[in-house]
Amino acid sequence: MGTSPATYSDPNLRFNPQSVCDTLEKIYTKFVTELAFCSDAATKNLGKYKIIIVMNDTWGSGGPSGWAFGGTYGNTIGAMWVHPNATRDGAVISHELTHALQGMISIQENTVGGGYVGWEPAGFFWEAHANYMRTQMYPRFAGDDLPRWMGTQSFHLSSTRHHYGTFKWLYTIQDAEGINMVNRLWKESLANEHPLITYRRLKSWNQSQLNDFLFNYAKKEVTYDYTSNNFGSIMRAAREALKTSEPHYVWRLYTMLTQISASTGRYVVPDAFAPQDYGYNIIPLYPTCSSRTVTVKFKGHTEVNSTAGWRYGFVATNANGTVSRYGALNSANESQISFQLNSNETGLYLVVMGAPTTHTSYVWEPGWPKIKRYPYELRIANALPEGYQSDYRAAYKTNGHTHSNGGGWVSNTATVAATAYVGPKAIVRGSSNVSGNARIEGTAWVENATVQNNVVITGNANVWGGTYTGSANISENAILNNCTVSGTAIVKGNAMEWGVSFGSGVTVGGDAEIGSCSTAGVYLQVPHTNNGRTECDGRPVSHTSNTDVNAAYTQLQMHRWPSPVVWPVLL
Structure with a gap:
């Protein structure tokens, strides 16, 4: 590039060294x-040395290359390599x-093995x-x-599905x-220590107290109740912008429970939504009685693994999307809790967090x-x-009509054949363009996609763009963006895919977030040496990588439900 990179012929490689340094000095x-x-x-x-800045792709063939x-x-000394x-x-x-600086x-x-190295x-x-x-x-x-953060908030806190956003x-x-x-987490961490355990140690807490703290954080996620640097307001505005302009990106924001019995108000969290370690569910609740007093009986299934635990409680919100007040923190594996909305409160949420008894x-x-x-x-x-x-999804049911086969909503810009089914939700x-005997069921969201033949899109699946043919089945919390799915392919769970x-x-x-694949097999993870998988390796469901560490459980029968107080009358 010579001695004048600011005037270099390729605009993608052109840069002003002084400008870059000025920005970095401020940071x-x-x-x-x-x-x-x-x-x-x-x-x-x-204090002795300057941080090294290397400009990638400006050195000619064989030189440093890459984004950042x-x-x-x-x-x-610290260094960075940036395009x-x-x-x-x-x-x-x-x-x-x-x-x-972390380095x-x-x-x-912290020269005794700390600093998370x-x-x-x-x-x-x-x-x-x-x-x-x-x-x-x-x-x-x-x-x-x-979108990625909302779509993975039930995952464990240090999940590599959201490691850039879990802050x-x-x-x-x-x-x-x-x-x-x-800052102290870094400076006072020990060798081979998880940052949550660093914090637990610095606070002289036990695991239960750490869980309480993390639930205090999880409940704030309903309204992004963060005051420093106006972070909460910024996050709320970003979320509302998505809801208004790009609602197909509001993935898995709210947990969609599976109804067991409408008459008794019984629901179960779907496996794909079940919170992992310190992951959380946000469940909006819509009062049906004039007193606006809501009661929830909670039952956690401790038989699934050796560390099962929960934290849960209510959150009430104001009309402007900010928090009004928080209900009590609850930790019992079985209990009954109630909450009454005040006249000025417009929203009620139940937050449930996975709270492992052992980290x-x-x-x-x-x-x-x-x-x-x-x-x-x-x-x-x-x-x-x-x-x-x-009024579920009422905000998005404009300029459209209910489909004759199933009663679901179809925008006037979309085409759905009479033979295709669109369920009521x-x-x-x-x-x-939905044709043939295709079925759009559950709370599935389909936008700008071509769906043909005998394809079934069900559960809480979100499909944006792409072509789906044959007898493909897309279910649970699957998210597909501009993908091509054909034949007997199945996409389920919390799979998240782009252009494959x-x-x-x-x-x-x-x-799973994997590349294109046409080799029959069961892919429930991102391939890595730690899980023994490689791209499109054709491993069957019986392969050890697909064996679940969580045991199956049996739903409670009605007579076994905990009843610490009198069950309220539905008003």
Whole structure:
């Protein structure tokens, strides 16, 4: 590129060194001087040496290449390797500078094996914390990538399905104790220690108290009740923008319970929605009585694994989407709880969190079947949960009509053959074309997609774009974007896919995000050496990687439901 990169002929490689350095200096001042994440005292390496910045793809053939990476050089000083296009603003380089500073922790701040180095279960925290720090410099990024976060909020906290976004619990710490406590996690961590266990140790808590703290965080997720740097308001605005302009991205925000009995108000959380370790469910409740007093009987199934536990409680909200008040925290495996809305409160939610009695530090990509889940049943009086209220999805039922075969909603811009079925809670939008004997059932959302032949899209599946033919079956919480699914392929669970193709005999589920595949097999995980899978390897359901660590359970019979108090009369 010569000595004048600012005037280089290729605009994608052109950059102004002074501008890049000016931006990084501002971020450095924020992170080091103001927030004191890392020391640059004269006796420290950060005070002795300059952080190294390498511009990728500007060195010619064989030189450093790639988008953006941060870390250290020679176990001496922080460094980053970034493409010129990654330096146009501070969004990427604030993240990468954090990585450079994170690397300095084990070099100069915590030299006895801490700093989350060399231990796979803590690897997620490097990315989560880097994005957390980015929001300290640029608060607007607090609402970044909400679709993925909403779509994986029931997953375990350190899941690699959302390791860039799992930093909101740090906001809870920041609001209560200040950012120095977040810094202390790095500076005072021990070797081979999960950051949650670092925090538990620093607080002198037991596991139950850690669970209580994490539920305090989970309940804030209903309204993004975070005050520091206006994070909550930013996140609420981002979520509302998605609901209004791109509702197909509001994946799995609310847990859709399976109804066991309408007459007795019994529901069970579907397996795909069951919260994992510190994952949570948000269940809107719509009161059906004038007193607006809602009662819930809760039953957690402890027989599924050795660490099963829960935290749960009510959250009441105001008309502007902010929190009004929180109900009591509950932890019993079986109990009955009640809550009455005040006249000024417009929303009621039940939040349920997986609260393991013993912490598990998961390896990178253990695979869905190897992650503990915490299923539960509910009996709800004087309210209906999300999906069962009479005006479900009313905001999206404009400029359309009910389909003659099934009664579901079809936008006037979509085409649905008379032979195709659209169930009463399902919705077909955009330029979708549904033909043949295809069935859109459950609360499925289909938009801009071509669905033909005998395809079934059911459960809470979300399909946007793409072509679906043959006898393909898409169910549960599956999310497909611009995919091609044909033959007898099955996509289920919490599979999340973009632009891939699946053929006959392929079953994709669990938390899989895989590439195109036409080799018959069962794929319930992202391939990794830790789970023994490779791309499209054709392993059957009986393969050890697909063996679930969670035992099956039997739903309660009515006479076995806990009854600590008199069950209220439905009004």
